[in-house]
Amino acid sequence: MRVHHLNCISSCPLGGKLMDGQTSTVFGRGGLCCHCLLVETEAGLVLIDTGFGLRDVADPRGRLSHFFLALLSPDFREEMTAVRQIEALGFSATDVRHIVLTDFDHAGGLDDFPEATVHMLQQERDDALAQRSWLDRQRYRPQQWSSRKRWKVYRLGRGEGWYGFECVRDLAGVPPEILMVPLPGHTYGHAGIAVRQADRWLLQAGDAYFFHREMNLSSPWCTPGLRFYQTMMEMDRRARLANQDRLRALRRSRGGEIELFCAHDPFEFRRLAGRPMSLPAGK
Ligand SMILES: [Zn+2]
Numbered sequence: 001m002r003v004h005h006l007n008c009i010s011s012c013p014l015g016g017k018l019m020d021g022q023t024s025t026v027f028g029r030g031g032l033c034c035h036c037l038l039v040e041t042e043a044g045l046v047l048i049d050t051g052f053g054l055r056d057v058a059d060p061r062g063r064l065s066h067f068f069l070a071l072l073s074p075d076f077r078e079e080m081t082a083v084r085q086i087e088a089l090g091f092s093a094t095d096v097r098h099i100v101l102t103d104f105d106h107a108g109g110l111d112d113f114p115e116a117t118v119h120m121l122q123q124e125r126d127d128a129l130a131q132r133s134w135l136d137r138q139r140y141r142p143q144q145w146s147s148r149k150r151w152k153v154y155r156l157g158r159g160e161g162w163y164g165f166e167c168v169r170d171l172a173g174v175p176p177e178i179l180m181v182p183l184p185g186h187t188y189g190h191a192g193i194a195v196r197q198a199d200r201w202l203l204q205a206g207d208a209y210f211f212h213r214e215m216n217l218s219s220p221w222c223t224p225g226l227r228f229y230q231t232m233m234e235m236d237r238r239a240r241l242a243n244q245d246r247l248r249a250l251r252r253s254r255g256g257e258i259e260l261f262c263a264h265d266p267f268e269f270r271r272l273a274g275r276p277m278s279l280p281a282g283k
Helices: 054-058 066-072 082-088 108-112 122-130 134-139 224-233 237-254 266-273
Strands: 002-007 035-041 044-048 096-100 117-121 151-154 178-182 191-197 200-204 258-261
Touching (some): 002 082, 035 082, 117 178
Parallel strands (some): 117 151
Antiparallel strands (some): 002 035, 191 200
C-alpha cells in the first residue's frame, strides 16, 4: 500500500520557540504541522485525519473556536487542504472512501469528502455530541459535521491486541492493514492509527504526544509551551502520561518494526515526508 504524508494546514502558535523548539525567538509565532496520511488501498483511498478543510479556509470564524484561532493562528492556504493535495496527486475527492480519525481536533476537512465513511471510537463521538464543557464546545464543532450520517463508531475490548495495546481491527470496508489503537488521555476517545507498510508499521499517534523528543528513550523532553498546551487540552492526565510511557516502551522494544510519529511535530513530518511542512504533496 502506498502511503503519502500530507501536512493539512500548519498552525502558528503564540510562543514561538517555546512551542516548536525551532523558531528563533519566543516572540514570533511558531510552526506546527497537521500530519495526515493518504493510503492507496484496494478499497480506494483511505485518509488518516483530515486537518482543516476548504470550508475552514473560506470561513474560519464561522467554523472554528475564536479562542483557538487566536492561540494557534492556522496558516489557511487552500493548497494545503487534504482535498487539494489529493487532487495534486492526481485523484479526486470522491476517490476517498474512508477517513479514520485520531480525534476531532483534526477533522475540519471531513466536509470535503462526500463519499467517505468516517471511522472513530464511539467514545470520541459520544463526547463530541455531548458538548459537556467549555473546552468541549471549543474543540468539537458541529459546523464541521455534514458527514454525520456516514460516521461509523467502534467500542473497545474485542479481539486480539496489537503489540500489547488494545486495538480495533475490523474497520468496516477498510483493509486489515489499517487499524485503530486507542490512546486515551488527550481526549477519552483518542486513538492512534496503525498502517502496515511492507515489513513495518507506521503508527500515527495523533495527539498522544506533541514533540518528537517526548519519545526520546533516555531523557524525554517537551518544550514548555507544548507541555502547557497538552495539559490544557488533556481529559485524563493519568491515561495520557501512561500512554506516553507505553509508546516509549514500544519504541524501545520494537523501534525497528514500528515508525512512530505524532500529528503536530514538524521534525517528524520532514523526516517521513521528505519535504518541509510548508510544501504540499504532488508539487
Ligand atoms: Zn491535534
